[in-house]
Amino acid sequence: MKAVQLMEHGTPGKFELRDLPDPKPAPDEVVVQVQACGLNHLDLWLEAGELPIPVPLPRTPGGEIAGKIIELGWAVSDWKVGDEVAIQSNLFCGQCEFCKRGDESLCLRGELLGVNRDGGFAEKVVVPSRVLVRLPAGVGFEASAALTLAGSTAMHMLTNRTQVTPGDWVLVMGAASGVGSAAIQIAKGLGAQVITTASSEAKRALALLRLGADHVVDSNNAAWPADVRKLTGKRGVDLVVEHIGGDVLPKVFECLARGGTVVTCGATAGREVTLNLWPFFVKQQKLVGSYGRNRADIQATLEWVAAGKLKPVIDSVYPLEKTAEAFAQLRSRKFLGKVLVEIPA
Template sequence: MQAIFYEEHGSTDVLEYGEFPDPEIGPDEVLVDVKAGGLNHLDVWTRKGMPSPEELPHVPGSDAAGVVSEVGDRVTRFEPGDRVVVDPNLFCGDCEFCRKGETSLCVDFKMIGEHVRGVHSEQAALHEDNLIHLPDDVDFVTAASAPLVFQTAWRMLVTRAEIQQNDSVLVHGASGGVGHAAVQIAANEGCEVWATASSEEKLEYASEIGADHLVNYEEDDFVDEIKSATDGRGVDVVVDHVGEATWDGSLSVAAHGGAIVTCGATSGISPETNIPKVFWKQLDILGSTMGTPGEMDDVMAKVFDGTFEPRVRDVMPMSEIVRAHEMLEDREGFGSVVVVPDSEYDPDDYE
C-alpha cells in the first residue's frame, strides 16, 4: 500500500509518501480503507521526535475516516462496507482510572499516530473499540478533521472547566484545530466568547462560528483589550494551548476565581509562572488530554448532526504531505488540513 512515513525525526525533509507494508488484522481488529486523514499539530511534534514513536519507520496520523474492508473473527460491531471514523485513544483497561471509567487519565495512555502506527495511509488495521460508525450523510473529509480537536476541546471546556451559560471564555489561537472547536463548543453552551487570532481574516471566521469579541494579537495586547472591555474583571475561563507566548497574559486576564485550562503548548513548554497571581486570584489551573469514549461519542454526535462545523482550510493528496506540514507550522489559514490517499484524490471534489 501507499503511506506517509518517515524513518528518522527532523524537518519536513524526512517525510515520504510511498510503498509501505500492508497492515494485517488480528481477531479483534478491523481493516479500514482510508478515504481521508486529518492533520494536527501533534503530527508535527511527533515528526520532530517529541515524543518519539515506539518504532521507526513510523506512519503518522491520529485522525481518519474510511470504509471497513475486512473484520477479524471476534469483531462484533462492524462488517465490510461500514463507514467509520477513528477514535485515536488507546487505554490499558486495567489501571485504577480505566476501571472507574476515567480512561483519559489512564496511566498507560497512548495514541494512534503518536506512540504507535498511525492512519495516514491507504489502509489501517484498528481495534474495533477505536472506531465509531459514520452516518451516510457525513462526508469523509469532515469526519476525518474532527475527532482529536473536538474531543480535546469538549473535555477541556465541558468536563474540566465545567463551563456554564453566561460564562465568559477566552480562546487563544481560535484559527487552529482545537481553537476553532473550542469557540463553537463555548458558544453552543451559551457563553460569551473572546477569540484571538493573527489576522483579520481569521478573526472573521471566528466570528462566523460564534465568537462575540475578537482580538488580533499581532496588533493589540489581548490583556489590555479584555481588561478594558470588562472593567478590569477579565474572563471566567481561558483556553490556552499556546504556552509560553500567552501564559502570563492568561494568568493576568483570568477573573478572580477563574480557570485556565490547557492541553498543550505550541509556543513553548516552560513559561514562567507568577505564582502570586495564581493564589491571590484563587485560580484553577486545569490540565486536559483528549477524552473518554463517552466524551468522544457526545461531541461527535454534535458534529454529525451539524451542531458543530469542522472548518477545513485545505484538502490535498497525501503525496503533498510536506506542504501540509508547512501549512500547520506556518499557521496558514483557518481550521484543519486534510490529506487524501493519492489513489482516492480528485481535485474537482474539493474546489
C-alpha cells in the same frame, strides 16, 4: 498498500510514499480503509523529533482518521465490513481503573496512533475495535477527520475537565487553530460569551463571521490581555481555553477573573513557563490540565456535528502523495482551520 512514512526527523522531515504490505488484524482488531486524516500539531512534533518519547522510524504519522471497515479480526463481533467510523487516536487498554470508569484519556497503557504505532497517512490502518466510533448519519469522512481529534479535545476541555455556565465569559486562544475553532463553537453552544484571539484579518473574520465569536482581539498587539479585560468591564473571563503555552500561558492569567480557570491541552510555544503564584492563589484561580479525550467526548462531538451545532473549518485538502506539503502548510501557521489528507478509495 501505499503509506507516507517519516524516514528522518527534521524541519522539514524526510517523508517517503512507500509500498507496504497490507496490515493484518489481530483477533480484536479491524482494518480501516482510510478516507481522510487530519493533521495536528502533534504531527509536527513527531516530524521534528520533539516528542518527549522515543519514536522508532520509519513511522506512518496521522491520528485523526475517518474511514470504512474492510476487514475484521476473528474476535470482533460488534462491527461489520462497510461500517463508517472515526478512530479514537488515544488508543486505550479498556481494562485499567481509568478506562473502566470511562476516563480513557487517563489510560495507564495508552498509546498514540500515528506516534506509537502506524497511523492514517496511508490507504489502510489497523486498530483495536474498541477505539472505533460509529459516524452518525449525515456526518461525512471530511467533517469527521477535521473534528475527531481537535474537536473532541475541545469538547473534553469544555465539558469534562471544566464546565461552562450560560453567560460565562470564555476566552479561546487561537481562533484559526483546530482546537480553537471547535472550542469557540462549543463554548457558544453552551451559552458562553466568547472572546478569541487572532493574528490576521482573515482569522478575525473567520472568528466573528463563521465561528460565532462575540469578540476578537489582535494577538499581534502585545497588550491584548488588556483588551480582553476591557471587553469584560475589567472583570476578566471565567474560563480560558489554552493550548499555546510558553510566554502565552502567564499572559492568559492577566485576562482571568477571580475564581476563574485556565484549561490547557498543549504547549506549541514552549513547555516550561514561569507563573507568579501570588495573584494565582490570592484570586483563587485554577490551572487544569487536559489530555486527549474520552469516548464520550468523541461521541458528543460527532453528535454536535450531526445536529449542525459544530461545523468543520477546513483550510486545505491534500492527496496522500502530497502529505509533506500538508505538513508544510500546517508549519507555515497561515492556515485557517484544519489541514486534511484525503485518500479516495
